Amino acid sequence: MLGAAELIDVGRAAGLAAVGVTHAEPFENTFADLEQRKTQGLSAQMQFTYRNPVRSTNPRLTMVDATALVVGAHDYQRELPARPVDEPTARIATYSSEDHYASLREALKQIAVVLQGAGHKAVVLADENNLVDRAVAHRAGIGWWGKSSNILVPGVGSMVLLGSVLTNAPITFEEAEPLADGCKTCNKCLHxxxxxxxxxxxxxxxxxxxxxxxxxxxxxxAQYRELLGDRIYGCDDCQDVCPPNQIRRKKPAASGEAAWVSILDMLELSDEALLQRFGRWYVPHRDPNYLRRNALVVLGNIGRGEDQRTAKILTEMLAHQSTLVVAHAVWAARRLNRNDLLGSLTRSQLEDSLVSAELERPVKVLE
Ligand code: SF4
Ligand code: SF4
Known part of the structure; x- marks a missing residue:
């Protein structure tokens, strides 16, 4: 029979910042929370574990004879490389600046190999919507639920990706006590x-x-476009202000990572090139026009209307076949005080409901 300590050692040796073991009974409280948030509309159109809460909160619907979950936390906090200064540059959230899920999966795989080698089933679940990974981490006692809704691992913080190995192995372990709330009186993420x-x-x-x-x-x-600022993927703010994340020494950024992206370069890419470069990101319907939509909002927040390349790109986006792209290009052009570019809009574009809504919307010109 395998002991939890052995599996935890394997995970730690594979680079995981924390590893825990818990049983595979359903997460009934989490199911109730997910259903309530869906009913209240707080999940928006979000899918992920909301897509099928019955499944994501019951590990035995993924493995019928599951006995245990070995959960691991991959620490992705990194020093932010300096922002390039020569052109408008958008920010990529830390968790996506390199393929941290690949590192997490690789470490979990090493635990799975040990379980499989002992003759048991073992499935790695990471970023797959099949499991409420934060609830698993909490039940396994590797972190507390922060007010930010993230799991905070003591000594590590909230910048962790979570994943599990689901197994039918008869692992011996003592059920962990839930960790004490480490947030205490702090409210920094809310503010x-x-x-x-x-x-x-x-x-x-x-x-x-x-x-x-x-x-x-x-x-x-529209009400969140200015607030989006320079974020092109993800948002770190509630974690950047979190004291447990601030006090620790961060690892240096890995070479070759992309924490920043030139917003003009991005808007010049073809469909294929956009999906090739940013294919790791979650893009609705794998439609590259959503990357352009987001990039145009960012351009409206950080661009320079007087710049010739910017004007050329805006002109191209205003002639785009997607009215979603055109509508956001209208917003960006107005925000950058380039209303003169809107004269190129065709009659059918002007009659489009998305485009006309943008023309009627009050827009605060970027100063
Ligand atoms: S700080 Fe950013 S990621 Fe956190 S809840 Fe607010 S908008 Fe979302
Ligand atoms: S910012 Fe403060 S309240 Fe929010 S998760 Fe971090 S420690 Fe908890």
Whole structure:
């Protein structure tokens, strides 16, 4: 029989910042929470574990004879490389600046190999919507639920990706006690969120969360465009202000990582090149026009209207076949005080409901 300590050692040796073991009984409280948030509309169109809460909260629907979960936390906090200064540059959230999920999966795989080698089933679940990974980490005692709704690992913080190995192995372990709330009187994440999306401790309204809005389909909500600032993927704000993340020494950024992206380069890429370069990101319907939509909102926040290359790109985006792209190009052009470019809009574009809504919308010109 395998002991939890052995598996924890394997995970730690593979680079995981924390490893825990818990039983595979359903997560009933989490199921109730997911259902309640869906009913209240707080999950917006978000899918992930909301897509099928019955499945994501019951490991035995993924493995019928599952006995245990070995959960691991991959620490992805890194020093932010300096921002390039020569052109408008958008920010990529830390968790996506390199393929941290690949590192997490690789470490979990090493635990799975040990379990399989002992003749048991073992499946790695990481970023697959089949499991409420934060609830697993909490039940396994490797972190506490922060007011930001993230799991905080003592001594590591909240910048961790979580994943599990689901197994039918008869692992011996003592059930962990839930960790004490380490947030105590701190409320920094609630005040640090630019949109007020953390509506109460532990509850994020996805309708207001910039990280989700960048992944949601449809028009980018006008009331959050200025607040999006230079974020092109994800948002770190509620974690950047979190004291447990601030006090620790961060690892240096890995070479070759892309923490910043030139917004003009991005808008010049073809469909294929966009998906090739940013294919790791969650893009609604794998439609590259959503990357352009987001890039145009960022351009409206950090671009320079007087710049010739910017004007050329805006002109191209205003002639784009996607009216979603055209609509956001209208917003960006107006924000950069380039209303003169709007004269190129065709009659059918002007009659389009997305485009006409943008023309009627009040826009604050970027100063
Ligand atoms: S990710 Fe950003 S927008 Fe979302 S809750 Fe955190 S700070 Fe707010
Ligand atoms: S900012 Fe403060 S309240 Fe929010 S998760 Fe971090 S420690 Fe907890």
């Amino acid at each position: 640090g969120c630019p949109t007020g999306a953390i509506i109460e401790p532990g509850t994020v309204d996805a309708n207001k969360c910039l990280a989700w809005l960048l992944q949601a389909s449809g028009v980018f909500p």
